[in-house]
Amino acid sequence: ADRIKAMRKQEETSYCCGDYLGDNEELRSTARKPRCYQVVDFCKFRRETVAIGMSYLDRYLSTPHGRRALTDRKEYQLSAMTTLYMAIKLHEPLEMETSLLADLSRGCYNEQEISDMEKDILNALGWRIQGPTPLSFVQHFLALLPESVHPAVATAIMDYARFQTELAVSDYAFVTVRYSNIALAAILNAVEGMEQSLFPLKTQGSFLRAVERFSAIMVEDVEETQDQLNNVLLDVYAEDSMPPSPSSRQNTSVRSYAFSDDEGDDYEQLPSERRISRKTNSRFRQEKSPVSVTKRETVSRRETWRRESSFRRRAFAQQ
Numbered sequence: 001a002d003r004i005k006a007m008r009k010q011e012e013t014s015y016c017c018g019d020y021l022g023d024n025e026e027l028r029s030t031a032r033k034p035r036c037y038q039v040v041d042f043c044k045f046r047r048e049t050v051a052i053g054m055s056y057l058d059r060y061l062s063t064p065h066g067r068r069a070l071t072d073r074k075e076y077q078l079s080a081m082t083t084l085y086m087a088i089k090l091h092e093p094l095e096m097e098t099s100l101l102a103d104l105s106r107g108c109y110n111e112q113e114i115s116d117m118e119k120d121i122l123n124a125l126g127w128r129i130q131g132p133t134p135l136s137f138v139q140h141f142l143a144l145l146p147e148s149v150h151p152a153v154a155t156a157i158m159d160y161a162r163f164q165t166e167l168a169v170s171d172y173a174f175v176t177v178r179y180s181n182i183a184l185a186a187i188l189n190a191v192e193g194m195e196q197s198l199f200p201l202k203t204q205g206s207f208l209r210a211v212e213r214f215s216a217i218m219v220e221d222v223e224e225t226q227d228q229l230n231n232v233l234l235d236v237y238a239e240d241s242m243p244p245s246p247s248s249r250q251n252t253s254v255r256s257y258a259f260s261d262d263e264g265d266d267y268e269q270l271p272s273e274r275r276i277s278r279k280t281n282s283r284f285r286q287e288k289s290p291v292s293v294t295k296r297e298t299v300s301r302r303e304t305w306r307r308e309s310s311f312r313r314r315a316f317a318q319q
Contacts, residue, residue, distance in 0.1 A: 010132055017058045020061045020062045020066075020175075021172070046091070051135060052087040053084040053087035056086060056121060060121050063125070082121060085101050086118060098115060132180075134165035134169065137180045138161045138162065139158075141184065144211055146206055146207060157187065160186075160189070167236065174225075177228075180217055181221070185222040191204055191207075191208075
């Protein structure tokens with residue numbers, strides 16, 4: 001409970017991120033997050049490291065120091081590479097040398113430029129580089145699951161929620177959404193997809209009440225985020241069922257780049273077991289995502305939780 005409270009305070013103060021694209025519709029329509037998942041998968045790093053690096057990048061671009069990177073493609077690529085490098089250096093057991101990073105850039109940047117950018121980012125962030133991620137909130141929220149929940153059910157919820165947090169990290173639409181809200185929305189989507197025989201409604205209600213109590217976030221507060229994640233999932237699943245076309249190779253959406261096989265010649269040279277494959281997503285849905293409830297059942301559950309949440313909100317206000 002104390003950790004959740006501290007993490008919530010962090011995301012509301014020092015680690016919040018602004019809408020750095022503002023009203024620039026041209027930039028919004030072409031916004032892309034850098035393709036980092038293939039790098040960490042190839043190096044066998046944790047995927048949460050990408051979320052940490054993207055947090056550095058988003059917060060940096062929200063500062064006056066990072067504004068110039070929004071209009072300079074080379075500067076943006078350098079800042080994206082450097083933030084991922086920083087996340088790897090701080091949170092992975094193996095350190096990536098700046099010389100290797102310079103080699104990976106194919107001569108676009110030298111070691112000095114990378115070091116200078118790292119210093120600039122650290123100064124812009126005020127050296128605040130230990131913030132929470134959506135996945136860390138998911139892990140802390142799921143620690144509140146009742147003991148009666150079968151470990152396989154908890155694992156399925158965790159895997160499905162993790163998958164959604166990775167999609168959110170890749171999408172600029174979630175840049176201003178608090179990580180705790182993304183985490184709770186992802187968990188709700190996972191819970192709504194569980195068979196009642198595996199995760200009874202009474203147990204679900206007990207779990208969600210505990211999350212609301214310790215996080216001070218009501219279920220109804222994240223409905224919009226939950227719907228956004230659902231739409232992203234539908235887009236990804238729709239793309240999984242369609243054969244790749246020449247146009248999709250040239251215009252990969254920000255929602256699907258991290259799970260696409262169409263990453264160019266260099267990516268095709270990677271061993272098949274290290275690729276981020278569409279087949280992995282299909283297998284995930286079949287084996288780990290027990291989404292078999294009807295839309296009517298889902299709506300009914302949301303209405304029940306909304307009524308309970310409204311009642312508890314009034315009770316909290318009276319205390």
